[in-house]
Amino acid sequence: MPKDPWRCDQHSVGILITRPGDDGPEYVVITRDGDGPSGVAPVAGHVFDEFDGPEEALTFEVSEEVGQTVSDYRLVAEGWRPNRCGPSQYLPDGHSGEAGHYWWIYEATVFEGYPLRPQKGETRDARWVTAATLQTLAERTAAYTRSDVSEDEWQRNPGLEPVWCHWLTHLGTITLPKADLKRIAQRAAAVPVPA
Template identity: 45%
Template structure:
């Protein structure tokens, strides 16, 4: 794996969000859902988070804010973040408990989230949320691999927090999910390093 590889940035992106280092006073519900949307070319629809944590990832969010459960949250997050309507949902065999940080105060189980990851088909016209997303785009496995390698490089401490916020790789918690789904490759050592970064608190 080439840890020096980067791609997907054209130098014209807006500055990183100022909210990235702002901790909310809302308490975490310790539950997150992620929704992987693919097209006929097996590309994945990825978005850059406009709030902490920085990184590119599929649509995702907390579950029990205004939703009755994971499936309802999955449909709502796709609509809120991407403006699309979920047609079908399939629960994928990845997820579980991950001790990843979010902007919120620790929940009843402390820091972390019980994840469920779905694959979805959608209808409608892509209308990304300007408040929650940036730089939404379809990505090939090669592009995701390069950005995951950049995240692994960041996890080694060779990229600063500011540099990663300015030019992010894959959101750390998603590196393991994408690896387990066979969409990217990552060594066990690199995965452990990235998991450690995902568990770190908001840094100013």
């Protein structure tokens, strides 16, 4: 446990940054550095008290994680998901429920003509991918939760962050069997095993 434990506020914003592509919409994904959840994911972050709601957190996270400015956005989903936000999650004082977050999921566009600029120490490998690539990443996550992918293999070549398997299935961007989604949700809420 860190000297000054960070307490999670259990509110998160997720941002599906999209643009038209030759084979359908393309999405920005990143690989998180540091203490964040393991895997590839769209931009996301906490909605802390200093933000005036999820929309302000959305613009901050897009700027912080990929160096972009949002030109337009719309809410596409929201709700509670069991998921830990780092190597462990310190719950708010007095909270005895499960680890997780209330999520606001937005679809957003950014001003064109600027390269993605991941912030060192925050994110790496920011790139545009197709829905087919998101599907492949989600299938890798499902394989990992079935123990078909070792921890070492996962760390070298991760799939989609578990919580995003739910949201992208919910939105119809990817498809996964219910058994896989259940196993992935359990993995998202589990206390991570130290490497």
